[in-house]
Amino acid sequence: MSIRRTLLLFFLLMGLAPATVITGLAFFQAREALKLEITRNLKTQAGALMEQVDRMIFERMLHVHTWSELEIMQEVRVGDIDKRLSHLLFDLHRHYGGVYKALYCSNRDRQVIAASDPTLVGQQLEEQPVWLTAPLAYGETRLSALTLEPDAETASIEMEATVHDPQHKDDEHVHNVGNLHVLFDWAEIFRLLDQSSQGQGAAQSLAVLFDAQGRVIAASARLRERGLLLSDALAGWRGEALRDAVVADADRRLGLGEVLAGSAGSRGYQRFAGFGWTVQVYQPTAVAFAPIHRMAAAFFLLLGLTSAAAVALSLFIAGRIARPIVQLTALTRNFMQKQEASAAIKTGNGEVGELTRSFLGMIRDLEKSRENLVRAAKLAVVGEMAATMAHEVRTPLGIMRSSAQMLQREPSLSETGQEMLGYILSENDRLNKLISSLLDCARPRPPNFNPHHLHAIARRVMDLLNLQARRKSIRLAAEFGAPDDWLVCDEEQILQVLLNLVMNAVQILPAGGEITLRSYAAAAGLALDVDDNGPGIPEDDRPKVFDPFFTQREGGIGLGLTVVQQILRAHGADISAQASPTGGARFHLFFPRNETLAQEDIGL
Numbered sequence: 001m002s003i004r005r006t007l008l009l010f011f012l013l014m015g016l017a018p019a020t021v022i023t024g025l026a027f028f029q030a031r032e033a034l035k036l037e038i039t040r041n042l043k044t045q046a047g048a049l050m051e052q053v054d055r056m057i058f059e060r061m062l063h064v065h066t067w068s069e070l071e072i073m074q075e076v077r078v079g080d081i082d083k084r085l086s087h088l089l090f091d092l093h094r095h096y097g098g099v100y101k102a103l104y105c106s107n108r109d110r111q112v113i114a115a116s117d118p119t120l121v122g123q124q125l126e127e128q129p130v131w132l133t134a135p136l137a138y139g140e141t142r143l144s145a146l147t148l149e150p151d152a153e154t155a156s157i158e159m160e161a162t163v164h165d166p167q168h169k170d171d172e173h174v175h176n177v178g179n180l181h182v183l184f185d186w187a188e189i190f191r192l193l194d195q196s197s198q199g200q201g202a203a204q205s206l207a208v209l210f211d212a213q214g215r216v217i218a219a220s221a222r223l224r225e226r227g228l229l230l231s232d233a234l235a236g237w238r239g240e241a242l243r244d245a246v247v248a249d250a251d252r253r254l255g256l257g258e259v260l261a262g263s264a265g266s267r268g269y270q271r272f273a274g275f276g277w278t279v280q281v282y283q284p285t286a287v288a289f290a291p292i293h294r295m296a297a298a299f300f301l302l303l304g305l306t307s308a309a310a311v312a313l314s315l316f317i318a319g320r321i322a323r324p325i326v327q328l329t330a331l332t333r334n335f336m337q338k339q340e341a342s343a344a345i346k347t348g349n350g351e352v353g354e355l356t357r358s359f360l361g362m363i364r365d366l367e368k369s370r371e372n373l374v375r376a377a378k379l380a381v382v383g384e385m386a387a388t389m390a391h392e393v394r395t396p397l398g399i400m401r402s403s404a405q406m407l408q409r410e411p412s413l414s415e416t417g418q419e420m421l422g423y424i425l426s427e428n429d430r431l432n433k434l435i436s437s438l439l440d441c442a443r444p445r446p447p448n449f450n451p452h453h454l455h456a457i458a459r460r461v462m463d464l465l466n467l468q469a470r471r472k473s474i475r476l477a478a479e480f481g482a483p484d485d486w487l488v489c490d491e492e493q494i495l496q497v498l499l500n501l502v503m504n505a506v507q508i509l510p511a512g513g514e515i516t517l518r519s520y521a522a523a524a525g526l527a528l529d530v531d532d533n534g535p536g537i538p539e540d541d542r543p544k545v546f547d548p549f550f551t552q553r554e555g556g557i558g559l560g561l562t563v564v565q566q567i568l569r570a571h572g573a574d575i576s577a578q579a580s581p582t583g584g585a586r587f588h589l590f591f592p593r594n595e596t597l598a599q600e601d602i603g604l
């Protein structure tokens with residue numbers, strides 16, 4: 001890890017760690033306070049709901065008992081001949097606007113004598129088990145079990161009270177002349193829970209009503225949709241077992257994720273002691289803690305601004321401390337990559353300054369040693385070339401060639417003599433070629449730049465070598481895909497480059513081989529590939545093929561590709577040896593474009 005990064009991390013930890021800890025503590029304390037307040041409100045809401053449910057049930061049971069004591073109820077004994085009782089029940093049903101689904105009276109044999117709905121008259125009622133009994137100060141009211149319709153949105157409870165005969169109070173059997181039945185629409189309880197939820201936002205809180213056994217007998221609409229009615233899926237959360245918050249299984253049972261909850265048990269109403277029911281109100285923590293999450297976002301924004309200021313200050317301080325070391329590191333890296341020292345830097349005082357001065361002195365010594373080594377290498381090459389030229393001078397070779405040609409014209413020369421003269425001429429040509437290559441390598445001619453068509457130069461090369469290729473049954477092909485083949489170059493030198501490359505391929509390929517010249521547009525330049533399907537170049541030898549005197553072909557000199565590389569570098573171009581897709585060798589040539597020069601030269 002660098003010194004700057006170490007200092008930066010130290011300053012950041014010193015500046016940000018306390019702020020982060022304080023922010024976390026503030027968020028935790030605010031969350032706990034908000035949780036306490038929300039659970040208190042949920043308990044209050046649950047208590048209010050439970051009180052409303054008790055009052056509603058009490059009022060409905062009081063209605064039933066009061067109506068059963070009306071004098072007109074005695075019409076049950078005579079079968080409601082004049083229909084006065086039925087009219088009363090009809091008026092009550094209409095007056096309470098759907099609170100009661102039906103009102104009807106039955107005699108002691110449980111046959112319906114009068115009803116708000118005429119279709120019920122005459123029906124024989126089955127004996128219903130009593131679910132709950134409410135002993136009121138004015139009498140007793142019985143409740144049958146809750147009846148739930150298939151849609152889970154319609155339910156009812158039958159409330160029943162005895163119709164008494166005031167003239168025979170001592171005889172219990174005669175005292176009971178019939179019963180008043182009221183079918184209470186349980187959807188009134190559903191609406192009460194839904195309205196309470198909507199008061200806090202329908203998606204924010206939900207309510208559930210439990211009976212004394214822990215069954216869900218009423219719930220908000222969203223929970224009714226989950227099929228919780230008349231089930232004991234939430235029995236473990238009833239009453240004191242719930243306490244303040246519900247976390248476990250909340251998502252599986254309620255589909256709300258983590259929730260907070262408040263619970264309140266029935267306290268009865270007036271002289272009605274209640275049935276031991278419980279109301280619970282749930283609120284998802286995602287909604288409950290939304291304010292604290294907004295506060296946390298503000299805290300984190302402030303922390304981010306503080307962090308940015310701390311980073312800026314830390315960068316400044318760390319930079320001041322680490323700048324001399326960073327400059328020395330950059331100087332070292334630049335020297336390692338480019339083998340040259342960068343611009344002078346301030347050495348300063350202290351240990352780092354002394355280290356910088358020592359390193360700069362070492363670099364100067366290395367550069368001086370490198371210059372001496374390069375000079376010695378150049379002198380060695382010049383000496384080698386001078387020695388070669390001294391032994392292989394052209395003047396004696398010219399005399400030898402002329403003499404051999406004149407001797408060939410002698411008619412009396414034997415067949416052996418003719419053969420020997422042929423050897424002399426061929427070796428003379430080889431030595432001349434060696435001398436020319438050495439001179440080209442040692443003193444390359446500067447290129448004469450002009451705009452030319454690369455495709456035209458390549459076609460000329462194919463025309464010049466087509467005869468030699470056909471003699472070896474080698475096919476020359478061209479795939480010129482470059483849309484713009486203008487090239488600012490020395491035509492003769494580029495022709496020499498392509499001739500060397502194609503000639504090498506012709507010489508190395510067996511009969512039936514194929515050579516392809518392929519051009520295409522490249523990034524900021526023009527590319528030309530010379531592919532063949534011959535034996536190829538081993539991967540280890542590809543970097544060496546452009547070195548002087550490196551050859552793997554019998555009779556080769558090893559200077560052709562060296563001259564090719566020198567010519568291309570003089571043009572600012574590049575060449576590399578690769579593997580051809582056909583399995584042979586590929587020489588990839590890349591010519592960068594000089595758009596300004598090209599347009600001026602071609603008159604654009």
